[in-house]
Amino acid sequence: MPGVAxxxxxxxxxxxxxxxxxxxxxxxxxxxxWAPYGRPAAVVRPRHTExxxxxxxxxxxxxxxxxxxxxxxxxxxxxxxxxxxxVVSFERMDRVLEVDPxxxxxxxxxxxxxxxLRERVAQDGLWYPPDPASAPWSxxxxxxxxxxxxxxxxxxxxxxxxxxxxxxVMGSGEVVRLGRRTAKGVTGYDLAGLMVGSEGTLGLVxxxxxxxxxxxxxxxxxxxxYFDSLIDAGRAVAAVSAAGIVPSALELIDRFCxxxxxxxxxxxxxxxGEVLLLARSDLPGAAGEQEADQIQACxxxxxxxxxxxxxxxxxxxxxxxxxxLAYPALERLGPLLTEDVCVPxxxxxxxxxxxxxxxxRFDTHIxxxxxxxxxxxxxxxxxxxxxxxAKKRAQEAFEVIVDEALELGGTVTGExxxxxxxxxxAARELGPQVLQMxxxxxxxxxxxxxxxxxxxx
Amino acid sequence: MPGVAxxxxxxxxxxxxxxxxxxxxxxxxxxxxWAPYGRPAAVVRPRHTExxxxxxxxxxxxxxxxxxxxxxxxxxxxxxxxxxxxVVSFERMDRVLEVDPxxxxxxxxxxxxxxxLRERVAQDGLWYPPDPASAPWSxxxxxxxxxxxxxxxxxxxxxxxxxxxxxxVMGSGEVVRLGRRTAKGVTGYDLAGLMVGSEGTLGLVxxxxxxxxxxxxxxxxxxxxYFDSLIDAGRAVAAVSAAGIVPSALELIDRFCxxxxxxxxxxxxxxxGEVLLLARSDLPGAAGEQEADQIQACxxxxxxxxxxxxxxxxxxxxxxxxxxLAYPALERLGPLLTEDVCVPxxxxxxxxxxxxxxxxRFDTHIxxxxxxxxxxxxxxxxxxxxxxxAKKRAQEAFEVIVDEALELGGTVTGExxxxxxxxxxAARELGPQVLQMxxxxxxxxxxxxxxxxxxxx
Numbered sequence: 001m002p003g004v005a006x007x008x009x010x011x012x013x014x015x016x017x018x019x020x021x022x023x024x025x026x027x028x029x030x031x032x033x034w035a036p037y038g039r040p041a042a043v044v045r046p047r048h049t050e051x052x053x054x055x056x057x058x059x060x061x062x063x064x065x066x067x068x069x070x071x072x073x074x075x076x077x078x079x080x081x082x083x084x085x086x087v088v089s090f091e092r093m094d095r096v097l098e099v100d101p102x103x104x105x106x107x108x109x110x111x112x113x114x115x116x117l118r119e120r121v122a123q124d125g126l127w128y129p130p131d132p133a134s135a136p137w138s139x140x141x142x143x144x145x146x147x148x149x150x151x152x153x154x155x156x157x158x159x160x161x162x163x164x165x166x167x168x169v170m171g172s173g174e175v176v177r178l179g180r181r182t183a184k185g186v187t188g189y190d191l192a193g194l195m196v197g198s199e200g201t202l203g204l205v206x207x208x209x210x211x212x213x214x215x216x217x218x219x220x221x222x223x224x225x226y227f228d229s230l231i232d233a234g235r236a237v238a239a240v241s242a243a244g245i246v247p248s249a250l251e252l253i254d255r256f257c258x259x260x261x262x263x264x265x266x267x268x269x270x271x272x273g274e275v276l277l278l279a280r281s282d283l284p285g286a287a288g289e290q291e292a293d294q295i296q297a298c299x300x301x302x303x304x305x306x307x308x309x310x311x312x313x314x315x316x317x318x319x320x321x322x323x324x325l326a327y328p329a330l331e332r333l334g335p336l337l338t339e340d341v342c343v344p345x346x347x348x349x350x351x352x353x354x355x356x357x358x359x360x361r362f363d364t365h366i367x368x369x370x371x372x373x374x375x376x377x378x379x380x381x382x383x384x385x386x387x388x389x390a391k392k393r394a395q396e397a398f399e400v401i402v403d404e405a406l407e408l409g410g411t412v413t414g415e416x417x418x419x420x421x422x423x424x425x426a427a428r429e430l431g432p433q434v435l436q437m438x439x440x441x442x443x444x445x446x447x448x449x450x451x452x453x454x455x456x457x
Numbered sequence: 458m459p460g461v462a463x464x465x466x467x468x469x470x471x472x473x474x475x476x477x478x479x480x481x482x483x484x485x486x487x488x489x490x491w492a493p494y495g496r497p498a499a500v501v502r503p504r505h506t507e508x509x510x511x512x513x514x515x516x517x518x519x520x521x522x523x524x525x526x527x528x529x530x531x532x533x534x535x536x537x538x539x540x541x542x543x544v545v546s547f548e549r550m551d552r553v554l555e556v557d558p559x560x561x562x563x564x565x566x567x568x569x570x571x572x573x574l575r576e577r578v579a580q581d582g583l584w585y586p587p588d589p590a591s592a593p594w595s596x597x598x599x600x601x602x603x604x605x606x607x608x609x610x611x612x613x614x615x616x617x618x619x620x621x622x623x624x625x626v627m628g629s630g631e632v633v634r635l636g637r638r639t640a641k642g643v644t645g646y647d648l649a650g651l652m653v654g655s656e657g658t659l660g661l662v663x664x665x666x667x668x669x670x671x672x673x674x675x676x677x678x679x680x681x682x683y684f685d686s687l688i689d690a691g692r693a694v695a696a697v698s699a700a701g702i703v704p705s706a707l708e709l710i711d712r713f714c715x716x717x718x719x720x721x722x723x724x725x726x727x728x729x730g731e732v733l734l735l736a737r738s739d740l741p742g743a744a745g746e747q748e749a750d751q752i753q754a755c756x757x758x759x760x761x762x763x764x765x766x767x768x769x770x771x772x773x774x775x776x777x778x779x780x781x782l783a784y785p786a787l788e789r790l791g792p793l794l795t796e797d798v799c800v801p802x803x804x805x806x807x808x809x810x811x812x813x814x815x816x817x818r819f820d821t822h823i824x825x826x827x828x829x830x831x832x833x834x835x836x837x838x839x840x841x842x843x844x845x846x847a848k849k850r851a852q853e854a855f856e857v858i859v860d861e862a863l864e865l866g867g868t869v870t871g872e873x874x875x876x877x878x879x880x881x882x883a884a885r886e887l888g889p890q891v892l893q894m895x896x897x898x899x900x901x902x903x904x905x906x907x908x909x910x911x912x913x914x
Binding site: 099100102103104107124126146147151153154157158160161168169174176177178180181182183184185186187188189190191192194196197198202213214215238241242244245246266283284285287296342343344345346371374375376409410411412413415416417418422426429430431433435437438440441443444445456457 | 495557559560583603604606614615630633634640641643644647648650651655671672699701702703716740742743759799800801802803804824831832866869870872873874879886887888890891892894895897898900901902913
């Protein structure tokens with residue numbers, strides 16, 4: 001064992017420390033296939049908060065950075081190790097510690113899987129809305145690190161909107177409690193909120209208290225709309241928002257992605273046009289039907305070739321499932337790079353048009369899925385394995401799309417985080433003065449630079 | 458003019474600088490009558506962001522702290538000046554700069570009054586939910602500084618949930634843009650969120666972009682419940698939450714406060730019991746009626762002496778108006794001190810019982826109003842003017858109530874901010890390590906200590 005691994009084994013027990021190169025290789029990176037990663041000195045699998053505190057003290061003392069890891073479903077390289085670092089895998093800290101049905105909160109360890117949490121709280125009639133497409137695998141710790149979004153966010157908000165408080169291990173190994181358990185609270189700075197989306201650069205979260213809402217029990221109404229072009233679909237999205245409608249989901253998936261899912265899963269999906277919009281209303285009773293009708297009217301008003309209120313619940317579910325499976329389906333076709341730009345809703349048609357232009361200009365194939373109702377677009381770049389020229393063109397298109405999004409008042413990353421892949425764009429978005437604030441803040445809270453240095457900024 | 462006032466007059470024009478002692482006296486403090494304040498060196502009334510940047514540079518250079526001021530409706534002393542400080546009043550930066558009906562955002566200057574903002578965006582069919590009882594007077598800048606709450610928060614969240622981005626002047630006078638305009642965004646640390654609730658200790662906000670939602674147009678159903686005791690009313694609150702009901706308001710007001718309003722405004726309010734709970738449902742159609750019925754059943758199930766669905770819209774509105782007027786009504790009776798503790802919803806009955814005990818133990822009169830549905834309680838201490846003994850007893854009771862709230866897993870301040878009055882309690886709540894994080898963060902972002910030093914922590 002190299003030095004730091006040996007020290008860790010002595011501090012928290014050899015059983016928690018992995019140095020097998022083969023196992024480490026699989027845990028040294030997330031799913032951002034285009035991001036670099038190195039060979040960690042060790043992977044640690046702590047069982048308790050005290051283990052985490054101890055390992056941070058060892059690493060800070062040894063001057064070895066640590067990078068946290070949930071399920072490794074990240075798409076920006078935020079969980080990627082550098083040579084000689086220590087990877088902290090939270091797979092064993094996966095317990096739901098407490099559900100409080102009156103306060104409507106749940107307290108969990110960071111390694112609990114999003115979908116498991118949802119199943120558990122549903123037993124008490126409660127619902128945790130944030131639902132990244134990775135929900136069946138991704139962990140709450142990872143969701144907190146990236147402020148994960150998902151399909152529900154257009155109506156129900158993102159991870160930060162549900163994090164009330166947390167326990168975390170900070171830079172000198174001290175364990176602190178940040179935030180609160182109450183519905184409201186303004187005692188001091190919002191340090192819990194600051195930790196959310198900080199991608200493991202400020203500390204390690206060892207426990208989270210999440211706000212829940214009552215489980216939805218009513219019928220959801222699905223509206224399906226097919227369009228001849230991305231721009232038409234984008235106009236329909238803007239029309240829904242301009243009409244003051246807040247659907248419970250408003251997703252976009254193009255024919256290319258739909259077919260990739262169908263070829264993989266044989267779901268019998270038929271593409272009646274180039275682009276599919278999938279909307280839902282969960283308003284109770286007649287209000288839900290009325291909202292679905294309004295959405296359908298918006299689709300038709302913007303030139304949908306086919307728009308219908310789906311009466312077939314199973315078919316509707318299959319289409320949403322296809323949306324969730326689009327990313328893994330495309331991953332099968334070659335190294336995949338995904339954007340995560342988010343633009344103002346009124347700019348969605350313009351931005352989709354610019355994405356098409358970038359694809360043509362750089363001769364690169366771009367598939368499109370989107371949390372369209374949020375203006376959060378996921379252009380997906382697929383290039384033939386080993387084609388360095390194609391990869392270079394895709395990377396150029398990637399940066400151009402980032403710049404276009406910024407020009408339209410948008411942001412580089414809506415929900416995936418900056419990680420490694422979006423650092424150049426993030427620097428352009430934030431500008432030198434705000435970057436300097438980031439450095440000052442990081443220095444203040446992690447003076448030894450032990451937490452995931454060199455990521456984000 | 459003393460030195461710094463002269464320097465300010467030269468930098469941004471004498472017309473913007475006030476040194477008249479009488480005018481300054483009225484602007485040197487907020488409405489926290491029990492908090493100390495001093496004599497500022499000058500009050501500055503900037504017209505533009507550049508003025509704010511210039512005044513910060515002057516003050517940083519001269520080593521003179523600045524404290525920001527909106528309408529001065531704060532209840533914790535956060536806007537109070539110390540001898541020789543500069544007060545920055547945002548009364549002239551009160552414009553609504555842009556409403557975007559498609560993105561559903563509004564961009565405003567900090568001096569715009571909450572109610573004016575609501576009126577303006579209503580013209581576009583939009584709604585800004587956070588509604589502190591001070592909404593007719595308080596400004597968005599002040600609301601952002603304290604992360605203000607209000608009656609709607611039980612369902613619609615607090616100020617932070619609506620702040621997307623901002624322009625701010627930081628410690629060396631540089632102007633930065635923090636946050637975003639898009640629905641989602643995770644580029645870097647949530648610095649905009651960090652500014653919210655920081656009570657003017659990190660920088661001066663000069664522009665804010667707020668998220669809006671569609672204006673509610675349906676009928677609201679009001680449920681009125683009278684109870685014989687605070688504890689019964691508290692149990693009804695917990696029962697509503699446990700039933701998975703999220704009302705659009707759930708307020709508590711006791712007979713003492715109700716009578717104080719009635720004596721002032723002659724509203725013809727009748728108190729049918731010791732404590733009144735006021736609930737609302739804004740769900741559309743039959744769902745709203747059903748929810749109101751469920752709330753009524755919860756009230757009756759916990760021993761309401763009288764519970765009814767109000768069919769008289771005017772009477773219902775009068776009761777909510779009385780709730781909003783309770784604080785100013787009690788202010789007329791003598792120097793007023795208000796708590797702002799927030800506890801988990803299930804602990805509301807227990808906490809209300811402990812407040813009653815504290816009143817008895819310290820022989821002090823405590824009136825009670827509460828955003829009960831959030832567990833956010835506002836015990837109000839009124840003592841005869843000039844009675845130093847009574848004041849001391851009230852202050853002791855105040856601290857005991859803070860400790861009781863902390864013991865029940867609560868927080869010192871739900872929505873008013875720490876300011877000066879809650880600093881001892883905040884220190885107990887946060888603990889030494891988290892306080893140290895606050896100091897490190899303040900030092901990182903405001904190294905010269907120019908922004909409201911000595912407040913909050």
